[in-house]
Amino acid sequence: MSSAPPKNPPPRDSDEGSLRIYLREIAQTALLTRSEEIALAKRIRKGDASARTHMIQANLRLVVKIAHDYANLGMPIEDLISEGNIGLMKAVERFDPHRGVKLSTYAAWWIKQSIKRALANQSKTIRLPVHVVDKLSRIRKVAVKMADVLGREPTDEELSEEMGIPRHKISQLKTVSLRPSSLDAPVGDDDRAAFGEIVADESALDPSEMLRDKALRKDVLEILEELDERERAILVARFGLDGEKPLTLEVIGKKFKVTRERIRQIQNLALRKIRAMLQQQDIPTRHSDEEAFDETHAADPSFGPSQ
CATH class of the missing domain: 1.10.10.10 (Winged helix-like DNA-binding domain superfamily/Winged helix DNA-binding domain)
Structure with a gap:
């Protein structure tokens, strides 16, 4: 299943203002209600790429929130957000609302795993478990x-x-x-x-x-x-x-x-x-x-x- 990738933060060498612009941009997509999550999940299972993109963009703020919990551990915040976005995309592709779990709860696990793996693998010579x-x-x-x-x-x-x-x-x-x-x-x-x-x-x-x-x-x-x-x-x-x-x-x-x-x-x-x-x-x-x-x-x- 393919669709446009989520918006990513500016490169690490961009100025701080660029990151603020990114945060303002992702805030423009409204958070989803439970019923909207279920409806989008059904469309995603049928191959609707626009529904997938919508669900991802509506949850990019969750990635930013979680990424800040892992700041100062060796990676720039922009990189942490980008890695978290990868985890979010995996979560959206696998999300099943009938399991009784909210997307934010389910996605949080995938986002954290993606960020932690990136931190653990950031060095080829010194690896952190x-x-x-x-x-x-x-x-x-x-x-x-x-x-x-x-x-x-x-x-x-x-x-x-x-x-x-x-x-x-x-x-x-x-x-x-x-x-x-x-x-x-x-x-x-x-x-x-x-x-x-x-x-x-x-x-x-x-x-x-x-x-x-x-x-x-x-x-x-x-x-x-x-x-x-x-x-x-x-x-x-x-x-x-x-x-x-x-x-x-x-x-x-x-x-x-x-x-x-x-x-x-x-x-x-x-x-x-x-x-x-x-x-x-x-x-x-x-x-x-x-x-x-x-x-x-x-x-x-x-x-x-x-x-």
């Missing part, structure tokens, strides 16, 4: 809610207590989410080093833990001298290595005149460099990959068809 992508999305949602309540970014310890996930797993999952899409991707402001040159096994001792461990801090302080001046200054401020109170990402960002997300990226890049250097010095490991990712993820069986 779908269940890890799912956990990252959950962590982000909880962190946003807690930030609204606390008035600040929650710590890993607070996220751990709220979600019932060990603190070291929270830290490792957040580190994974910041990986570049390829081992050959340039890192650092001068783009001279590739990620493959500094990436370390996730089982390596977490250097952020070492910065808090007085017995091991001396080793890390020596390695800090190998970092560039800005990376070193950010870690010193973030972990209070100069004896002062540790500063938040936002405060450090204002000091360097960049966003707190940029400070987080530089911080994690510096920690990865430290981890690589620690491995070269045969510093013993503390956590294993199995410990970090031992929870499994299963799709909701209530409306998740097999693919």
Whole structure:
């Protein structure tokens, strides 16, 4: 069955205004009532391409809503929306209103699966299991809610207590989410080093833990001298290595005149460099990959068809 594809968001290199135009365009198609869904589904089963297009376009806002739940996990929002649109098209083709499930409920499963697969497969060299992508999305949602309540970014310890996930797993999952899409991707402001040159096994001792461990801090302080001046200054401020109170990402960002997300990226890049250097010095490991990712993820069986 073929028909015109749904409207897709502008390419990632388009300006933000183009995305707003796309959102306004898809909002022009009214949401469907239950009876309209049933009528369109019947026409689609008879091969009506215009009915298929109408049903897809009436649900593009659902894709945007779900795509935002997976933002900041390694793909631009425009790409997430495009992947979600693919899932929506599959859902529309398979939707059977007689199963007693609303299209939005049924389509949500397909949209999420499409987005999660894209996130998991975005790198040919570093692949994230779908269940890890799912956990990252959950962590982000909880962190946003807690930030609204606390008035600040929650710590890993607070996220751990709220979600019932060990603190070291929270830290490792957040580190994974910041990986570049390829081992050959340039890192650092001068783009001279590739990620493959500094990436370390996730089982390596977490250097952020070492910065808090007085017995091991001396080793890390020596390695800090190998970092560039800005990376070193950010870690010193973030972990209070100069004896002062540790500063938040936002405060450090204002000091360097960049966003707190940029400070987080530089911080994690510096920690990865430290981890690589620690491995070269045969510093013993503390956590294993199995410990970090031992929870499994299963799709909701209530409306998740097999693919």
